Amino acid sequence: MNILIIGASGGIGSAFAQTLAARESVQRVVGTYRSTPPSWEDAKVEWVPLDVTDETAVARLAQDLGEIDWLINTAGLLHEGAHGPEKRVAQVEPEFVMQNFRVNTLPTLLLAKHMAPLMRHGRPAIFVTVSARLGSIGENGLGGWYSYRASKAALNMVIKNLSIELRRTHPQLVLASLHPGTTDTALSRPFQRNVPADALFTPAYSVNCMLKVLEGLSPEDSGGFWSFDGEALPW
Known part of the structure; x- marks a missing residue:
């Protein structure tokens, strides 16, 4: 099995990358990073620099890859420099709004455009993005x-x-959005103060939970939004 992981230098x-590389069924993991490659190595893991918001770079990577069985996109943005999530509409700044969409939304479109042809091989395949x-619009009771x-x-x-x-073209492909839970990563760290200890997950725990969810999905489930614990989430 060949796997592409976008944002493989981050916590999730x-x-x-580490969990899947340890599996006998996995032959190759291509992990991308934005600027600094991870310090760990594995014989199955190939590190590739990538700005996943740059279509030219995504297209170039697709030309070099060959067939993909799983694509996992973990790229995401919640805060950047002095900018963080807005509590009130008065705090909205257009450039930060657009940066959220550029990092949280656009890459999945670019990846599908250029990588989906590499998943048209007739075998079961998974295209998942961490949401x-x-x-969820249906669960939004707090605003902000x-x-x-x-995004x-x-x-x-x-x-x-x-x-x-x-x-029609990829009948064995499952696409899914996955909620990882509150995970101890750089993305969530500024907002962990009020999170109960038993509700703050290690990346390894979150990933193992999400893998169980993914492996339980079928093409009939494609297009769904799922929590790490298997709950189907409302749009």
Whole structure:
């Protein structure tokens, strides 16, 4: 099995890479990083620099890859420099809004455009992107976090749309949005203060939970939005 992991230098991406590389059924893991390669190595893991918001770079990578069985996109943005999630609409800044969409939404479109042809091989395949429960419109009872919520809600729509389009050409492909739970990574660290200890997961725990969910899905489930514990989440 050949696996492509986008954002494999981050907490969740790295845990996916290490966990999957340890499986006998996996022959190759290609892990991308934005600027600094991870410090760990594995004979099955090939590290590739990639700005996943750059279509030219994504297309170039696709030309070099060959067939893919699983694609896992863990790239995401919640805060950047002095910018963080907005509590009120008065805090909205257009450039930060667009950066959220550029990192949280656009890459899945670019990856599908250039990588889906590499998954048209007739074998079972998975295309998954890490989303967030905060992207659920139906569960939003608190408001706030405008840019992040909106970009993740848009991401979920992208996955649903892709599942409809690719159903005919990729009948064995499962597309899914996955909520990883609150995981101890650089993305969530500034917001962990009020998270109970038993609700803050290690990346390894979150990844193992998500893998169980993925391995229980069939093509009939394609386009769904799932939590790490297997719960189907509302749009």
